[in-house]
Amino acid sequence: MLKDITIGQYLPGHSFLHSLDPRTKIIAVLIYMISLFVVNNFFGLGFMLLLSFVVVLTSQIPVKFFFRGIKAIIFIVSLTVILQMFMTPGEIMWQFGIFKITKEGIHQAIFMGTRLILLVSVTSILTLTTTPISLTDGIEHLLKPFQRFGVPAHELAMMMTIALRFIPTLIEETEKIMKAQAARGADFESGNLVQRAKAMIPLLVPLFLNAVKRADELAMAMEARCYHGGENRTRLKALQYTKRDYVAAVLCIGMVAGAFTSRFI
């Protein structure tokens, strides 16, 4: 049950997107986000929609993964669409008491809804086509220039790696404790919110204590393996830009250029 949670799920593959450097992909996603909010008319939106389709197809990821991602945010999307539709002032199309739908509202609702869905789909391609390791490596490298302003690039990346490493272990442990508590008559399923929250306490306490013990032991094991921070540390797989990354960079420039141009159509 808890195992269905897939954070940063990675799908192995050999597509063009899989083979890109993680740094390229992270920056591309950022540029994509900007472009998505640069476009302000239907030409632009259509352009971005078309582009997103091409990207989704290139990734060779089964469509069901995108639907799953969209399903997860359907509530937020609906809320945004409804709020935009009713709250945007402008030329009134339909009115019932204090509720009124404006032309600008419909326009805004379509734009925000599409943007959100595209955003989630394309961002999920990043995690679906990149291993957690190269993702954290990419983030570490991109944050390195900010290190002199006090951004702990290596430490953040190490924290993410360890979190990703231990999420499955902790989930497994949660299930084990839940079963053990249920065997002693604990009930996690029924009752009101307060009762259910109370039932979680005997679950959270051992989980938390174990996590602290784990952290202690892990720190010891890391020290025993000569870990002393990011200084002078090398990597098994050093990141390396290839021809494909330059191709991707050119395509990204094309995307922003297209997005800006569309504003003047």
Added chain:
Amino acid sequence: MIKIDHLTHIFYKESTKEEVKALDDVSLEIHEGEHIAVLGHNGCGKSTLAKHLNALLLPTAGTVEVDAVDTANEADLWTIRQMVGMVFQNPDNQLVATTVEEDVAFGPENMGIEPAIIRQRVDEALDAVAMTAFKDKGPHLLSGGQKQRVAIAGIIAMRPKYIVFDEPTAMLDPIGRQEVMNTIHYLNKQEGLTVINITHFMEEAVQADRVVIMEHGKIVLSGKPKEVFTQVDLLKEMQLDIPPIAELAALLHKENKNIAADIMTIEEMVTELCLWK
């Protein structure tokens, strides 16, 4: 050689404000290529001793020298940690990375080794523990014994001379335990690594070159398995387990002096008894 000289370690417990003498004037020499088993009850100071061998703890009094380098010498800390690897009890709490391969690379990466050489060492280490087929798997998908073998690979990729195992099989099922013990024997016999194995299992102890028994922070008995486990009365007094075959041999010897008292394994016992057909 690791030379432990009159080592004492005192823990200061913040909570109760009392001092615990975990090691009390311990002296021991560990020679290259040896396989040493350390036995003793819970809390007798085995783990504390182990942590002194790679400077995870520093002596309150006395010294520990690894190949003539004092562990208290801060400048040599990383050399010592590289030379003396350590495998802990809980396989889950010593794997750091999200794939087997990356985890094995963790040590060499910390040492600042060239990527191409890390690659080579990782492949060799995984091969040595027979885990090559799992190199791209996440650690959470492995069995306990497999995880522990990955942890061992992570240590041997650092090319240590000595490996300290702190109850490496305590959390494993019999199959996992066998896998890990086979790996340890392979490393000791084929690769010539010096092994210090802390254990509660007598079957493991009889396979060592030397057995060291600790009690209340002191070494009370030390010698070849055949010398140690024949002192049945003394071991019983200390409430320690005796390897079943050794105990059987001792009892048989009491009845019939012609049967040797220092039989440790089933094979030896079979050979011995068949002489009496």
